[in-house]
Amino acid sequence: MSEKSERLYEEIKRCDREIAQLLKTRMHCIEEITEYRRDHGLPILTPEPERRAPEALDVEDSPFGQEILRVFQEIHESGKRVQAKTLFDHNIFLIGFMGAGKSTISAALSRQLSLELIEMDAYIQEKEGMTISRIFDIHGEEYFRSCESDTLAELGKKDHALVSCGGGVPMREKNVEIMKKNGYVVLLSASPEAIYERVKDNTDRPLLNGHMNVSYIEELMEKRRPKYEHAADLIVDTTGKEVQEICEELLRKLCALQSERERK
Ligand code: S3P
Numbered sequence: 445m446s447e448k449s450e451r452l453y454e455e456i457k458r459c460d461r462e463i464a465q466l467l468k469t470r471m472h473c474i475e476e477i478t479e480y481r482r483d484h485g486l487p488i489l490t491p492e493p494e495r496r497a498p499e500a501l502d503v504e505d506s507p508f509g510q511e512i513l514r515v516f517q518e519i520h521e522s523g524k525r526v527q528a529k530t531l532f533d534h535n536i537f538l539i540g541f542m543g544a545g546k547s548t549i550s551a552a553l554s555r556q557l558s559l560e561l562i563e564m565d566a567y568i569q570e571k572e573g574m575t576i577s578r579i580f581d582i583h584g585e586e587y588f589r590s591c592e593s594d595t596l597a598e599l600g601k602k603d604h605a606l607v608s609c610g611g612g613v614p615m616r617e618k619n620v621e622i623m624k625k626n627g628y629v630v631l632l633s634a635s636p637e638a639i640y641e642r643v644k645d646n647t648d649r650p651l652l653n654g655h656m657n658v659s660y661i662e663e664l665m666e667k668r669r670p671k672y673e674h675a676a677d678l679i680v681d682t683t684g685k686e687v688q689e690i691c692e693e694l695l696r697k698l699c700a701l702q703s704e705r706e707r708k
Contacts, residue, residue: 467519470519470523471522471523471526474523474526474527474530475526475530478526478527478530478531479530482530482531482696482699487692488527488531488692488695488696488699489527489556489557489688489691489692489695490524490527490556498513498516501513501516521558522558524556524557524558525557525558525559525604527557528557528558528559528604529604531557531695531698531699532604532628532695532698532699532702533702534603534604534626534627534628535599535602535603535604535605535606535607535626535627535628536553536559536605536606536607536627536628536630536698537607537609537623537626537627537628537629537630538550538606538607538608538609538630538632539609539611539613539614539623539629539630539631539632539672539675539676540611540631540632540633540634540672541611541633541634541639541661541664541665541668541672542611542639542643542649542651542652543634543638543639543640543642543643544611544632544633544634544639544682545632545634545642545682545687545690546608546609546611546632547563547608548687549632549682549687549690549691549694550563550606550607550608552687552688552691553606553691553694553695554606556691559604559605559606560602560604560605560606561605561606561608562599562602562605562606562607562608563608564592564595564596564607564608564609564610564613565610567595568588568591568592568595568610571591571595572591575648576588576610576648576649576650577647577648577649577650577653579591580650581650585650589612589615589616592609592610592612592613592616592619593616593618593619593622596609596613596619596622596623597622599626600622600625600626602626605627607623607627609623611651612651614629614668614671614672614674614675615668615671620671620674620675623675624675624677628677628678628698628701628702629675629676629677629678630676630677630678630679630680630694630697630698631672631673631675631676631678631679631680632679632680632681632682632690633672633679633680633681633682633683634681634682634683635683636658636659636661636662636665637658638682638683638684639661639665640656640657640658640661643656643661644656651664677701678694678697678698678701680693680694680697
């Protein structure tokens with residue numbers, strides 16, 4: 445190797461070491477901010493305006509500006525993952541009745557904490573190559589319930605994943621055992637009226653087709669309540685609340701539960 449290229453390779457190695465050190469410092473700062481916000485009752489999730497704007501990096505005039513911005517996008521994502529790891533140590537399973545907000549809340553949380561999201565119904569539909577309604581029609585409910593149990597068993601090895609479960613998942617004790625072993629089980633609840641408003645125009649839920657009214661929803665919810673509550677490590681009521689408010693409440697309760705368990 446020529447003397448010049450040797451010198452440049454050394455310089456690159458030095459840059460990498462410096463970048464790695466700076467990233468460590470950056471991640472420690474995120475960890476500290478997250479702990480501070482958590483311990484002082486401040487909103488845990490980073491508000492959008494506080495996210496650094498690209499202009500602040502001062503790379504617009506650089507021929508490498510685009511590459512640098514791309515690297516920073518990944519740095520921001522890794523920062524969100526540091527936040528998640530600071531806040532809790534395991535997977536999260538969201539359970540609750542149809543329309544309780546599982547899909548909406550899991551999408552918001554996974555985006556803000558860069559968590560791997562597994563939407564169980566979508567996962568099963570993809571694997572089976574047909575909609576949930578069609579699985580019920582062709583194979584029957586028991587078959588669908590076995591698909592749910594198989595999916596949960598497959599997901600057992602994940603770490604810091606967010607699983608949005610179908611509404612019937614906690615009905616089987618075996619499913620509850622798998623969830624409890626592999627993470628925190630969070631129950632989203634809502635009033636029958638709120639549920640009805642959220643699901644009334646949807647025809648993808650075979651259990652509600654032909655029974656789309658508040659009293660049927662209430663009756664089925666009551667039937668399921670003991671199993672939902674038995675499965676839940678914590679409960680968040682979503683009735684009349686904004687998505688961000690629900691995410692914050694969920695994280696706060698999760699942190700409290702985790703520190704309570706650590707104390708034991
Ligand atoms: C079901 C809930 C649905 C879906 C299926 C059965 C249930 O999921 O899995 O229609 O038994 O409660 P969502 O809760 O996501 O609607």
